Each structure stands twice: as C-alpha cells, then as structure tokens.
Amino acid sequence: MALTAKGRATRQRIIEGAAAYLRSDEPAGVTLDDIRAITGTSKGQIFHYFPDGKEELFLAVARHEAGRVLDDQQPHLGALTSWAAWGRWRDSVVARYHAQGRNCPLGALMSQVGNTPGATEVVSSLLNRWQFHVQEGIEEMQEAGLVRPGVDPQKTAAAFIAGIQGGVQVLRTSGSITHLEAALDTLIDYLKN
Amino acid sequence: MALTAKGRATRQRIIEGAAAYLRSDEPAGVTLDDIRAITGTSKGQIFHYFPDGKEELFLAVARHEAGRVLDDQQPHLGALTSWAAWGRWRDSVVARYHAQGRNCPLGALMSQVGNTPGATEVVSSLLNRWQFHVQEGIEEMQEAGLVRPGVDPQKTAAAFIAGIQGGVQVLRTSGSITHLEAALDTLIDYLKN
DNA sequence: ACCACAGTGGACCAGTGAGTCCAGAAAACA
DNA sequence: TGTTTTCTGGACTCACTGGTCCACTGTGGT
Incomplete structure (x- = not known):
C-alpha cells in the first residue's frame, strides 16, 4: 500500500x-x-x-496511546536518581491518571480487541519498558548508596508496575485514586527504609 | 416472581x-x-x-464469582496473625490465580457489562472486603508487636489490593505470574522490615 | 378434578455493526 | 495531456445478538 x-x-x-x-x-x-x-x-x-x-x-490506536503513557512521565521516569526525582515521578503518574479519570484509552482498547497476540504484544512491550526504567532507577539509587543493597531491583520494579496497574484499575472502576497513591507511596517507602 | x-x-x-x-x-x-x-x-x-x-x-454471575474470590483465600485471609499465616495466604493467592491462568471470570464479566452502577458496586464491594481483611491482619500484627507502629494499616492494605489487582492483570495479558508474586513478596517484606 | 400460575421451548423480530463493492474525484507521473 | 494509481463516499450485504411473544407443559394447592 x-x-x-x-x-x-x-x-x-x-x-x-x-x-x-x-x-x-x-x-x-x-x-x-x-x-x-x-x-x-x-x-x-x-x-x-x-x-x-x-x-x-x-x-x-493502541500503539499510539502506549507511546503517550511513558512520554507523559518524562523526564522524571528517565532520571530516577534522587528521592526528589522519585517524588516528582510519583506526582506525575498520579496527576496523569487523575486527569484521565475513569477513562483509560488503553484499557478500553484492550477490552474491545481482546486477547489477540497483537494486543498482548503492545501491552507487554509498554509494561516492559516501563518496568525497565523503574529498575534502572532503583539500581542507580543503590549505586549511589541511597537504597540498601538487599533490595532486588527487578522484583521491586515488577511490584511497582503491578501496583500502578492495579491502582489504575481501581481508579477505573471505583473512581478513587487512593489506591494508586497508596501503592506508589508504600513502595517508595519500602525503598527508603 | x-x-x-x-x-x-x-x-x-x-x-x-x-x-x-x-x-x-x-x-x-x-x-x-x-x-x-x-x-x-x-x-x-x-x-x-x-x-x-x-x-x-x-x-x-459476577456476584457468584466475587464470592468465590475471597472464599478461595480462606481460612488464611481471615487470620493473618503470624508471618507463617501471611506466607500461607500469599501462597494461596498465587496458587489460585496460577490455576486460573489467563481466564479471569470477573474481568470478562466486567468488560462485557461495562461501567454500570451495578457492576462497579459488585467489584467495589469485593475489593473493600478484601482490603479490610488485609488491614485487620496488619493491625493485629502491630498489636502483637510484629509490625512496626509506623506502618499505616489502611494505606498499606490499599497497596496490597492494588498490587494484587495489577499482578492479576499482568497475568491476564502476558501470562506471567511473576508480577503478582513480586507485589505480594515486596509488600510483605515491607511489613517485616 | 380443576384451576391458576410457574416453567419451558422455540419461532420470530429489529437493531446493529463489521466488512464489501464500486463509481467517481483527485493526485502522481510520464 | 493522458493514464495509472490512490483517495473518497456511501449504498449495500450479511451475520449476529438481545429481546419479545406465545403456545404448550408441569405442578401445587384446594
């Protein structure tokens, strides 16, 4: 064509x-x-x-929207090198989904297009990149001695992704953003402890 | 009738x-x-x-399935009074969703019935009860001196719910259960620290 | 035995929504 | 300018699906 x-x-x-x-x-x-x-x-x-x-x-459309998701978190997501940066990132995520409210374009797309290979690929790819950024942030914090070495960067990053996804889902169904905030705050707290 | x-x-x-x-x-x-x-x-x-x-x-059908969700976690969910109990609960959640695999009856229902008041009520009610059990568990652990007083039981319980929901969602789309495990393990670790 | 009402089967209807088809307008290109 | 290809519009088909309707059967009560 x-x-x-x-x-x-x-x-x-x-x-x-x-x-x-x-x-x-x-x-x-x-x-x-x-x-x-x-x-x-x-x-x-x-x-x-x-x-x-x-x-x-x-x-x-899903690919188009998936691109926006990470873009909206920049430049914070790409430079999680201080607690202040983590805080700004946390705020940007909350702000983004607060503005979006119950409407989740990607979620709507997924529920329409179902579990086709293409759809899962789009989501998986997004989640992977997202998680990788977080993991990198944790590793940098560890190298800087700001996070204790006992923390498993990959596993903790996975927990972040899960927490964010679940928080957004609760937001979608109940309209409350408290779960998203709780997930982010608790996990950041976990890193700090 | x-x-x-x-x-x-x-x-x-x-x-x-x-x-x-x-x-x-x-x-x-x-x-x-x-x-x-x-x-x-x-x-x-x-x-x-x-x-x-x-x-x-x-x-x-959704109400019927929602009932099963918590039942499948009993008796562990109702008695989170020791670290061993938390571990058993964690394992039962993972086992349940591992067995369920990508098929999430409630999720399927929700994507069909949409955002009607009735549907959100079913999910909200389930999530509330779920979260309350976790919160109670955290409070009991605090009273027993096994969790430090600084932990906010309600907020942490909300983080658990978000993490579980997100973990299940990742499981649904990618087929991998690691996120669910990561969320549970990390948050339990947070309680223990 | 009778009657009222619950239970059952399935034909039928109407709206909808994805996808097809083709004719004609607009560009690209030689 | 002529021709070939892309672009556009919209009428049409076809399958599917939720929902209606009604005749018929079973059952419990009196």
Whole structure:
C-alpha cells in the first residue's frame, strides 16, 4: 500500500481522532461508525488504510496511546536518581491518571480487541519498558548508596508496575485514586527504609 | 416472581453454568446464546429468571464469582496473625490465580457489562472486603508487636489490593505470574522490615 | 378434578455493526 | 495531456445478538 502525503495525513487523522475520542469519553463499545463520524471519514477510507479492519485500526490506536503513557512521565521516569526525582515521578503518574479519570484509552482498547497476540504484544512491550526504567532507577539509587543493597531491583520494579496497574484499575472502576497513591507511596517507602 | 424448587434449581443452573463457562475458556464475547446452549436452557427460561436480560444475568454471575474470590483465600485471609499465616495466604493467592491462568471470570464479566452502577458496586464491594481483611491482619500484627507502629494499616492494605489487582492483570495479558508474586513478596517484606 | 400460575421451548423480530463493492474525484507521473 | 494509481463516499450485504411473544407443559394447592 503506497501512501501519498494526503493519504498519510488521513490515516493519521483517523488514529488521532479515535484516540482523542477514547480519551474524552469511553463508551461501552466503540464502533467503526463512531470513529468514522468523529474523524469525518468514510467506511471506504477506514478499510483503505486499515485493510484488516477493526483489529488493525485499534491496534494502531493502541500503539499510539502506549507511546503517550511513558512520554507523559518524562523526564522524571528517565532520571530516577534522587528521592526528589522519585517524588516528582510519583506526582506525575498520579496527576496523569487523575486527569484521565475513569477513562483509560488503553484499557478500553484492550477490552474491545481482546486477547489477540497483537494486543498482548503492545501491552507487554509498554509494561516492559516501563518496568525497565523503574529498575534502572532503583539500581542507580543503590549505586549511589541511597537504597540498601538487599533490595532486588527487578522484583521491586515488577511490584511497582503491578501496583500502578492495579491502582489504575481501581481508579477505573471505583473512581478513587487512593489506591494508586497508596501503592506508589508504600513502595517508595519500602525503598527508603 | 415466585420461584418453586424447580425454578430455583434452573436459575442456579444457569448461573453456575455461565460461571463455569467463563472459568474454563474466556471467549472475546459471551452471548446469551452461548449460555443458553451450555446450560441446556431456552431463551424463554433465561428471560423468565432474569427479566432484565443480559445485564441482570451477568451481574448475578459476577456476584457468584466475587464470592468465590475471597472464599478461595480462606481460612488464611481471615487470620493473618503470624508471618507463617501471611506466607500461607500469599501462597494461596498465587496458587489460585496460577490455576486460573489467563481466564479471569470477573474481568470478562466486567468488560462485557461495562461501567454500570451495578457492576462497579459488585467489584467495589469485593475489593473493600478484601482490603479490610488485609488491614485487620496488619493491625493485629502491630498489636502483637510484629509490625512496626509506623506502618499505616489502611494505606498499606490499599497497596496490597492494588498490587494484587495489577499482578492479576499482568497475568491476564502476558501470562506471567511473576508480577503478582513480586507485589505480594515486596509488600510483605515491607511489613517485616 | 380443576384451576391458576410457574416453567419451558422455540419461532420470530429489529437493531446493529463489521466488512464489501464500486463509481467517481483527485493526485502522481510520464 | 493522458493514464495509472490512490483517495473518497456511501449504498449495500450479511451475520449476529438481545429481546419479545406465545403456545404448550408441569405442578401445587384446594
């Protein structure tokens, strides 16, 4: 499929329009027709740019959103080299999900597209990169003598990822952000002790 | 709606059949017709026992499954009064979800029924009870002098819930149970330190 | 025995949503 | 300018699914 400049623009418009839609208001089911209406496109265009239909489109949107997740945590996530930096990172995560509220674009995508290999790959890749940043942060803190050597960086980073994911999930279902805060605060406290 | 013994049995058969179906194999979308076929019932019966249709039925199944979640952790969850008890509880949680694998009946239900008030109520109620048991365990350990007084029982219990939820979610998408283990181990370690 | 009501089966309906198809407009390119 | 390819619009098909309806059967009470 050779794309001209116009074609690329349209394709991008579809992805970003769909992403914005998911971010603003997460209906139970997102249909191709919703996306078509919102992005001002036609059925023909959607299937022209995403020949495999819904799954391919949703996966593209998911990749787009996955990129944002880590970007929104920068530059803090990439430089967890002091307790102050950890605090700023913690705040940025809380702020991000507080702003997002109950609408979780990635979550919505996942529940639509199901457990296809492509979908799990997108999420796994995101979680891996995320965890790796945290792990690096812990290791740097250890090297600086700010975290005791007994802490297992990889395992603790995994606990962070789990805590954040669970906190976000509780936020999605109950609307309360306290669990996310509790998870982050408790684990940072664990590092400090 | 007055139910005879036969009626009650049929209703229960529908709920348990649906629950078993979700537990054994979690398809992307569960239809009423699937449930009808599996439970050997007819459309008429389903709407006779669940006049509000799909949502009412799924909510009933969700409540049924939510009950199992805590039951499966007993008696450990109810008596977190020693480090050995905490270890047994940790193992029972890991074993339960390891056995369940990627199929999360409650998760499947939630992604189908969406964010209706009834659905959030079922999950919130489950999470609250769960968290309360953990909080009680922490408080008892503090009273026994086994956990330092500086630990905030409520907040730490919330972190446990978040960590478990996130660990299960990672298990669902990636198939790996390490995050769940990491979350539990790290938080228990936090209590011990 | 009778009757009222619960239980059961399944045909049927209507809305919906993914995906197809093709005709025509707009670019790219020679 | 002509032609080939990409882009766009929208009508249409087709399958599926939740839900309705109603006739028929079983059962418990009097």
